[in-house]
Every structure is written in C-alpha cells, then in structure tokens.
Amino acid sequence: MNFPILSSLILLPTVGAFFLFFTRSNKQNNFTVKYVALFTSFVNFLLSIYLWILFDHTTSEFQFVEQRIWIEDFINYKVGVDGISILFILLTTFITPLCILSVNNSIKERLSEFLIAVLIMESFMIGVFCSLDLVIFYLFFEAGLIPMFLIIGIWGGARRVYSAFKFFLYTLLGSVLMLVAIITIYWLTGTTDVIELYSLGIETKYQNLLWLAFFSSFAVKTPMWPVHTWLPDAHVEAPTAGSVLLAAILLKMAGYGFIRFSLGLFPVASEVFTPLIYTLSVIAIIFTSFIALMQEDMKKLIAYSSVAHMGYVTLGIFTIQQQGIEGSIIQMISHGLVSAALFLCVGVVYDRMHSRLIDTYGGIVSIIPKYSVLFMLFTLAALGLPGTSGFIGEFLILMGAFKDNFLVAVIASIGVIIGAAYMLWLYKRVIFGKLINNDLKKMIDLNRSESVILTSLAIPTLFFGFYPDPLINTIEVSISDLIETYNFRLASKI
Amino acid sequence: MTNLQLVFPEIFLSLSIMFLLIFGVFKKNSSKIIQNLSLVVLLVTAVITFNETVGIKEVKLFNNSIIIDYLSSLMKIVTLLATFLVLVISSNYLRTFKIFKIEYPILILSSVLGMMIMINSNDLIVFYMGLELQSLALYVLATFNRDQIKSSEAGLKYFVLSALSSGLLLYGCSLIYGFTGSTNFNVIANQLGSSEYAITFGIVFILVGLAFKISAVPFHMWAPDVYEGSPTSVTLFFTMVPKVAALTVFIRFLYVPFLNLIDQWQMILIFLSIASMLFGAIAAIGQTNLKRLVAYSSIGHVGYALAGVATGTNEGMQSSVIYIIIYIIMNLGLFSCLLMIKRENQYYEKIEDLSGLSKNHPMLALSLMIILFSLAGIPPLAGFFAKFYVFKSVIEQSMYFLAIVGLLSTVVAAFYYLRLIKIMYFDKEKEKYDTDHGLWLKFSLTFSTLLILVYFIFPSQLIDVVSRINII
Numbered sequence: 001m002n003f004p005i006l007s008s009l010i011l012l013p014t015v016g017a018f019f020l021f022f023t024r025s026n027k028q029n030n031f032t033v034k035y036v037a038l039f040t041s042f043v044n045f046l047l048s049i050y051l052w053i054l055f056d057h058t059t060s061e062f063q064f065v066e067q068r069i070w071i072e073d074f075i076n077y078k079v080g081v082d083g084i085s086i087l088f089i090l091l092t093t094f095i096t097p098l099c100i101l102s103v104n105n106s107i108k109e110r111l112s113e114f115l116i117a118v119l120i121m122e123s124f125m126i127g128v129f130c131s132l133d134l135v136i137f138y139l140f141f142e143a144g145l146i147p148m149f150l151i152i153g154i155w156g157g158a159r160r161v162y163s164a165f166k167f168f169l170y171t172l173l174g175s176v177l178m179l180v181a182i183i184t185i186y187w188l189t190g191t192t193d194v195i196e197l198y199s200l201g202i203e204t205k206y207q208n209l210l211w212l213a214f215f216s217s218f219a220v221k222t223p224m225w226p227v228h229t230w231l232p233d234a235h236v237e238a239p240t241a242g243s244v245l246l247a248a249i250l251l252k253m254a255g256y257g258f259i260r261f262s263l264g265l266f267p268v269a270s271e272v273f274t275p276l277i278y279t280l281s282v283i284a285i286i287f288t289s290f291i292a293l294m295q296e297d298m299k300k301l302i303a304y305s306s307v308a309h310m311g312y313v314t315l316g317i318f319t320i321q322q323q324g325i326e327g328s329i330i331q332m333i334s335h336g337l338v339s340a341a342l343f344l345c346v347g348v349v350y351d352r353m354h355s356r357l358i359d360t361y362g363g364i365v366s367i368i369p370k371y372s373v374l375f376m377l378f379t380l381a382a383l384g385l386p387g388t389s390g391f392i393g394e395f396l397i398l399m400g401a402f403k404d405n406f407l408v409a410v411i412a413s414i415g416v417i418i419g420a421a422y423m424l425w426l427y428k429r430v431i432f433g434k435l436i437n438n439d440l441k442k443m444i445d446l447n448r449s450e451s452v453i454l455t456s457l458a459i460p461t462l463f464f465g466f467y468p469d470p471l472i473n474t475i476e477v478s479i480s481d482l483i484e485t486y487n488f489r490l491a492s493k494i
Numbered sequence: 495m496t497n498l499q500l501v502f503p504e505i506f507l508s509l510s511i512m513f514l515l516i517f518g519v520f521k522k523n524s525s526k527i528i529q530n531l532s533l534v535v536l537l538v539t540a541v542i543t544f545n546e547t548v549g550i551k552e553v554k555l556f557n558n559s560i561i562i563d564y565l566s567s568l569m570k571i572v573t574l575l576a577t578f579l580v581l582v583i584s585s586n587y588l589r590t591f592k593i594f595k596i597e598y599p600i601l602i603l604s605s606v607l608g609m610m611i612m613i614n615s616n617d618l619i620v621f622y623m624g625l626e627l628q629s630l631a632l633y634v635l636a637t638f639n640r641d642q643i644k645s646s647e648a649g650l651k652y653f654v655l656s657a658l659s660s661g662l663l664l665y666g667c668s669l670i671y672g673f674t675g676s677t678n679f680n681v682i683a684n685q686l687g688s689s690e691y692a693i694t695f696g697i698v699f700i701l702v703g704l705a706f707k708i709s710a711v712p713f714h715m716w717a718p719d720v721y722e723g724s725p726t727s728v729t730l731f732f733t734m735v736p737k738v739a740a741l742t743v744f745i746r747f748l749y750v751p752f753l754n755l756i757d758q759w760q761m762i763l764i765f766l767s768i769a770s771m772l773f774g775a776i777a778a779i780g781q782t783n784l785k786r787l788v789a790y791s792s793i794g795h796v797g798y799a800l801a802g803v804a805t806g807t808n809e810g811m812q813s814s815v816i817y818i819i820i821y822i823i824m825n826l827g828l829f830s831c832l833l834m835i836k837r838e839n840q841y842y843e844k845i846e847d848l849s850g851l852s853k854n855h856p857m858l859a860l861s862l863m864i865i866l867f868s869l870a871g872i873p874p875l876a877g878f879f880a881k882f883y884v885f886k887s888v889i890e891q892s893m894y895f896l897a898i899v900g901l902l903s904t905v906v907a908a909f910y911y912l913r914l915i916k917i918m919y920f921d922k923e924k925e926k927y928d929t930d931h932g933l934w935l936k937f938s939l940t941f942s943t944l945l946i947l948v949y950f951i952f953p954s955q956l957i958d959v960v961s962r963i964n965i966i
Contacts, residue, residue, distance in 0.1 A: 180901060
C-alpha cells in the first residue's frame with residue numbers, strides 16, 4: 001500500500017481547520033491563526049507539487065488511485081488523478097495560500113472562522129477534482145456550498161444576504177437534477193464508479209436526459225448564459241479572498257465536470273447538444289462582453305469578463321478537438337491565475353479607498369507605479385496578449401473551433417476584440433487620465449504581502465505564456481485518449 | 495402455549511406505569527423521583543426489548559394479533575431511546591413553568607406503551623387500541639401547561655380533530671372487516687381479490703386516519719397550532735416519537751395485508767408525499783415562530799419518509815426507516831437548541847430571537863447551523879444521506895416525478911433553513927442568553943450534532959441495522 005497522497009491532500013486542510021477551531025480569534029493571536037492556516041495550505045501546495053513530479057504523463061490511466069469500501073455493495077470511496085484533473089488540483093493548492101495571505105486588510109473580524117471556511121473549502125474542491133465516483137463527486141461538489149455561503153454572507157458587502165442566498169439556491173437548484181441523474185445511472189448500470197462507467201457506457205436512449213440533468217448543474221456553476229446572474233452578485237458582495245476562490249477555482253469545477261462526465265459518459269448526447277452549447281457559449285462571449293463594457297463597478301466588470309471567458313471554455317470543450325480541449329483546460333488554469341490576480345488588484349485599491357467604482361479612480365499611475373505595472377500585466381493577460389497564458393488558451397480554443405465550425409469560431413473571435421476593449425478601457429480609466437480625486441494622492445503602493453501575492457501570480461502567467469509545454473505535456477495524452485474513446489463510442493452508439 | 499417472554503417489554507412497562515402512578519399519589523413531592531424512575535424504566539424496557547426480541551425472526555402471538563419481528567423490535571427501541579432523551583432534556587423547561595409534575599413522565603410512558611402496541615399490532619383491533627392509548631395520553635400532554643390559554647387550545651384542537659380522524663379510521667376498519675370477515679392482517683391478505691373495490695374504500699379511510707396521525711398534507715391542519723401551543727418539551731415529543739410508531743403502522747398496514755393492492759394505494763401515498771413535501775417547504779417560508787416553523791418542516795420531512803413507503807419495495811421501506819431515524823436525531827438537536835434560547839426564566843420562540851447568535855454563543859450557533867444544513871439536506875451531513883437513500887429507492891422504481899418534485903422542494907425548503915442561518919450569522923447580535931443549561935441538554939446537543947457531522951464516515955452501520963428488516 002503506497003502513501004495515500006490524494007487523501008492526504010483532501011484531509012490536510014481540514015486538519016488545519018480543526019486546529020484553528022480551538023483558537024478563538026482575537027487581536028493577539030490573529031497572527032498565529034493566519035500562519036497556521038498559511039502553513040497548512042503551503043504544505044498542501046508542496047504536496048501537490050510532489051504529486052505532479054511523481055505523475056506519469058505518458059499514460060492516460062488514472063494514477064494514485066485509492067479505493068476503500070464506503071457503503072457496502074454500493075459506493076466506494078475512490079480517488080485518482082489523470083492528466084485532466086491534476087492541473088486543477090495544483091491550481092487549487094496554489095491559489096489557497098495566496099488567498100490566506102491576502103486576508104490581512106480585508107477581513108477585520110472573525111479571522112479564524114474565515115480561515116476555517118477557506119481551508120474546508122480547499123478540502124472540498126480538491127475532493128471534487130480527484131473523486132472517481134459519481135456520488136463522492138456530488139458530495140464534494142455540493143458540500144462546497146456551505147463554506148462559500150458563509151464566506152459571502154458573513155464577510156461580504158452591503159447586499160451580502162441577497163447574494164449569498166442567490167448563490168446558494170441557484171447552485172442547489174441546478175445540482176439536485178444531477179443527483180437524480182446519478183441515481184439513475186446507478187440504477188441503469190449498477191455502479192457509480194467512473195472508471196467502470198467509462199468502460200460500460202450508458203445506453204443511448206437515456207443519454208440525452210441524463211446529459212441535460214448534468215448540464216443543468218454545470219451550466220449554473222460555469223456559469224453559462226442565461227443562468228449566470230448569480231455570479232456578478234456573488235462576486236461583488238464577497239470579500240476579496242472569497243471572490244478569488246470563486247473565480248479561480250469554483251467556476252472550474254463545472255468545466256472539469258463537462259470534460260469528465262458530459263464528454264466521458266454521454267458521447268452521443270454531447271454530440272446532439274453541441275449546437276446548444278455553441279449557441280450559449282457564443283452568446284456568453286459576445287453578450288456578456290458588451291455588458292462588461294458598460295459596468296461601473298470594477299468587480300462586476302471582472303465578473304462579467306469571467307462569464308465571457310468561461311464561454312470560451314465551454315466552446316473549446318465541445319469542439320472535441322485536441323486543441324480545443326487543451327485550450328479549454330489551459331484557459332481555465334490561466335483564468336484561475338488571472339482573474340484571481342485581477343480580483344486581488346481590485347481588493348488592493350478597495351482596501352485603501354473603500355470604493356470599487358471606476359469613477360473614483362483615474363491617474364493613479366504616478367502614485368502607485370508598482371501596482372500599475374502588475375495590474376497592466378494582468379489586464380493584458382486577461383485580454384489574451386501573446387506571451388501570457390491567456391493567449392495560449394484562447395488561441396488553442398479558437399483553433400479547435402475553426403476546425404469544427406467556422407461561423408462559431410468567427411463570432412467567438414470578435415469576442416476577443418470586445419474583451420480587449422473592456423479590459424483596456426478599464427485600465428485606462430483607473431490608472432491613466434487626469435488625477436481628479438485628491439484623496440487618491442494619499443494612496444500607498446503595494447505592501448510586502450501584496451507584492452508577494454501578485455508577483456507569485458504573475459510568474460506562472462508569464463512563464464506558461466512563453467513556455468506552455470509543462471501544461472500541455474501533462475494533459476496531452478489524457479485528452480487524445482478521451483477524444484479517441486469519444487469518437488469510438490460515438491461510432492458504436494454507446 | 496403463548497410465549498409471554500416476547501411481550502415482557504410491554505408487560506414490564508405497564509406494570510411500571512401502574513406502580514409509578516400509585517407511588518406518585520401516595521408520596522408527596524415525588525416528581526423528581528418519578529422522573530428518574532421513569533428514565534430507568536425506559537432504559538430497562540429498551541434493554542429487555544433488545545435482549546428478548548431482536549434475534550427473533552418472526553413470531554405471532556395471541557391468536558396472531560401481535561407480531562414480533564425485527565421491524566417491531568427496532569422501532570420499539572428507537573421509540574424508547576428517543577423518549578428517554580426527550581424526557582431527560584425537558585426537565586429544565588418544565589421546572590421553569592412550574593409544571594414539573596408526576597403526571598408528565600407517567601403520561602409519556604403511557605403514550606409510549608400505546609406506541610409499542612401499535613408497532614406490534616398485526617390486527618386492526620390491537621392497532622386501534624394502541625393508537626387510542628397513545629392519543630389519549632398526548633391530548634393531556636398538549637394541555638399540560640393548563641394555565642396558558644394557548645396550551646389548552648392546542649389540546650382541545652388536537653382532541654377534536656384527532657377524534658374525528660379516529661372515527662374515519664374505525665369506519666375504514668369496519669369496512670375491511672365487513673368485506674373480508676376478519677381484522678387480522680394475514681387473514682385479510684388471504685381474503686383479498688373477491689371484493690377489491692370495496693376494500694379500497696376501507697384502505698382510503700384508514701390511510702386518512704393514519705395520515706392525520708403522522709401529520710401529512712392535507713391532514714396536517716392541526717400540527718402547526720398544536721406544536722405552537724403545547725409546551726416546547728411536549729412539542730419535541732410530538733415531532734419525534736409518535737411519527738416512528740405511525741410510520742411503522744403505515745409500513746405494516748400497507749405491506750402485509752395490502753401489498754397486492756399496491757396499484758390502489760400507491761397513488762394516494764405519492765400524493766400525500768408530494769403534497770407534504772411541497773406544502774411543508776412553501777408554508778414554512780412565511781413563519782416567524784420557531785415552533786410553527788418546525789411544525790411545517792416536520793410536515794415536509796414526513797413527506798420524504800412517505801416517499802420511501804410509496805415505492806412498495808423492501809428497500810423503499812428501509813430507506814423510510816433510515817430517514818425517520820436520522821430525522822429524529824436532527825430534531826433532537828434542533829429542540830435542544832430551542833430549549834437553550836432562554837433568558838431569566840423566559841424562553842424565546844421568535845425567529846428574530848436567534849439574531850446574531852453566532853457572536854454571543856458561537857458553539858450553540860455552530861451546532862444549530864450544522865443541524866439546519868443537515869435538515870436542508872446538504873451533503874456531507876446526515877440529512878443528505880437520509881434523502882439520498884429515499885430518492886435512490888424511489889428512482890429505482892422509476893418514479894421520477896416524485897423524485898424530481900421532492901428534490902425541487904428541498905431547494906425551496908433550503909430557503910427557510912438558510913434564513914435561520916442568516917439570522918444567526920449575518921444579523922446584529924442581541925442580548926446574551928443564559929448559559930447554564932444542565933448537563934443533559936448540552937449532552938443531547940453535542941451528541942446529535944456530532945452524529946450528524948460524522949455520519950458520512952460510517953454510513954454503513956445504520957444501513958446494516960436497518961437492512962435486516964424484511965417483511966415482504
């Protein structure tokens with residue numbers, strides 16, 4: 001029996017949270033509390049790096065598989081990773097310590113409770129990405145609602161109650177249908193084990209309905225147009241660290257779910273519904289980009305840009321082309337880094353000026369130059385400038401799309417231009433221009449922890465922009481295998 | 495020769511009740527002793543039940559009118575232990591209202607005796623006898639705080655409506671007797687076939703009576719008023735214990751004599767289930783009184799439990815039993831919290847009174863939050879598994895409509911549970927509440943919260959216990 005590395009990854013943050021549970025947070029021990037949490041999540045990050053080093057990317061088999069009987073003759077606790085899931089685990093363990101590091105200024109009260117919620121959230125999210133049983137997946141997928149609800153509701157802004165409820169109920173409503181589908185799959189095949197289901201296949205006549213049930217959950221979580229309205233609300237009201245978690249990791253659960261379950265289990269239905277996904281994705285790209293253009297609140301603007309970016313992701317996934325899916329995964333990773341960084345950037349100025357309105361700012365380039373440089377980097381990454389990770393993702397997705405459907409690809413490409421427009425305009429209005437608001441002169445540049453956070457997000461953004469090979473190598477074999485099985489099963493109608 | 499050993503629990507319990515009654519009359523100020531003795535009696539009865547009957551496969555006694563099998567033993571033990579916990583945590587409340595009297599534990603014990611007879615029954619007459627015994631004790635319990643008008647009103651309302659439903663039930667029994675010539679479940683089962691439609695009438699009337707007892711929509715009208723008016727400790731008893739017995743009778747009555755008529759009663763049960771789930775979820779949204787809110791929430795939960803019974807399969811029935819057991823644990827925790835919301839001899843029942851609880855009483859708020867998320871059915875808490883098993887058995891019978899409506903109503907229900915969490919965690923705090931609650935109350939809260947929280951680590955144990963039930 002080898003060292004159960006995946007279970008350790010899932011459990012470790014919870015153990016850290018358990019320790020924090022016994023320390024009441026007050027002024028004196030805030031420091032200790034924070035470092036316990038930081039230490040836990042950092043160890044988890046190192047552990048996941050170790051996992052990546054051990055990971056064998058020449059095979060598409062699931063690795064580090066652990067299996068234990070959980071409910072006799074019914075569900076097994078089964079976890080494992082392949083090329084598709086490992087990157088998401090890395091993203092999760094990478095973002096969480098940065099989140100914890102960023103709480104300095106934004107979270108004033110109940111710090112230890114906040115960190116407990118963040119750590120438990122990390123456990124659940126890692127669980128989502130490595131579970132190989134539908135029921136276990138659902139368990140982690142849904143359980144994540146509880147900490148996020150509390151993070152938005154307790155530490156959020158003025159309309160936090162409305163946003164927290166909207167977030168919770170929207171997502172729950174989407175997910176219950178998935179539960180029906182999961183039970184139905186068990187009833188049809190006698191198992192909920194993903195690996196077994198891959199080899200068994202699901203009868204064609206049931207696939208469409210099951211696909212729709214999964215879709216209802218993933219579409220809300222992605223979020224796809226027209227069920228995206230919870231996202232701007234949740235983002236605007238959540239504290240900075242909450243927005244980061246939401247944008248960087250929570251949204252990726254659905255993209256991952258599409259690849260793992262919709263494509264993997266229901267190839268026939270996926271083929272049937274590809275036009276639907278294309279339509280919704282294209283609408284998301286164009287429509288929400290225009291909405292983003294009109295926003296006055298910075299967080300809302302970035303939230304809408306997230307919807308647009310996730311539109312590319314869903315588009316790429318359903319091209320069923322090697323480039324398309326690779327691009328989607330890289331786009332998700334890149335969006336994880338970049339949107340996290342952008343929310344943190346907004347958080348930085350918000351902590352100083354207590355305003356997220358674009359009008360408040362303008363002409364701050366000479367006051368806080370370090371901030372302006374990093375903000376520019378992330379703005380450019382968000383609009384997909386070559387040399388940043390955002391470019392690789394978008395480029396591959398569009399390449400895949402051109403192979404599959406010319407018209408959709410053309411429309412999606414137009415979205416890139418609008419994307420550039422709203423990001424650059426945002427940057428121009430916040431950073432350049434005339435300095436009108438005199439309060440801005442008192443702003444101080446990035447402090448040490450802020451620079452550390454933003455720099456550590458900037459490094460992978462640039463690195464993978466110039467040298468995406470480590471990412472592509474990791475996912476390549478798994479994806480080509482996925483597409484091969486997909487096409488094979490599509491041809492043989494199972 | 496009848497084997498009396500198997501009914502030792504009932505015999506012991508009835509003798510104890512008589513003894514305690516006489517003891518209480520002759521000894522002045524003996525309420526504390528009687529309370530403690532009743533607790534001992536409950537535990538001893540549970541132990542006897544466990545020792546004498548758990549291993550028994552299936553034995554029928556007294557001219558086949560009583561059945562002892564695994565289902566009845568399990569449900570009796572659940573009833574007894576739940577009653578024990580109810581009794582043990584209610585004493586502080588009773589003392590506060592100066593109604594800590596000898597009658598209270600004795601009435602509860604008599605009602606439990608009635609429930610045990612109901613659970614054992616394999617005959618319409620025995621079943622009716624048990625039902626009336628438990629109901630009569632419950633009427634008095636509802637009015638126990640007799641100086642309060644609301645409590646008397648609750649008792650009267652419960653009495654009148656319950657008597658009506660008993661009447662309907664008896665009418666149903668007589669119809670069935672008339673067409674089959676027997677009141678015994680097994681004989682009835684053999685006499686079916688000839689006059690199916692007439693018997694269906696009987697089933698409908700009996701189901702109405704039972705639905706009333708278990709407070710399923712549309713026979714739920716009494717529940718919110720009675721739950722609100724009765725003393726909280728009695729409400730706690732109402733929401734937990736009678737449901738176990740009523741569910742057992744539901745299962746026994748539908749599965750033993752009438753399983754072949756499943757086409758006739760399945761639609762009724764599906765309707766009861768869907769109506770309860772939806773109505774419980776929607777009506778609870780507008781409530782401002784915690785006890786009324788719990789009443790509607792319990793109506794909803796009854797709907798889920800009935801969904802399992804409606805499948806007409808062994809698995810479905812087992813999932814209902816699991817549901818009711820987990821529901822009891824959650825409710826125990828919920829009421830332990832309600833009984834802790836107290837300041838200087840006054841209990842608070844409005845939902846605003848929970849405001850900002852997390853600041854003043856973080857542990858209490860945390861436990862209540864876990865319990866509420868569990869009641870809402872969010873994984874990985876126990877409440878999720880309860881619903882999961884039920885819907886698994888429902889979907890295996892291809893009853894998709896029931897499953898989807900049920901799951902959608904959990905989303906509606908999540909709203910009002912979330913609202914309570916919102917009030918506790920997101921709102922401004924109020925004055926502090928008392929913190930000296932006595933050991934038992936704290937114990938029952940910790941116990942139920944921990945069970946709910948760690949259930950997902952050992953889900954198989956409960957399934958193992960329940961999966962031995964086999965009555966088809």
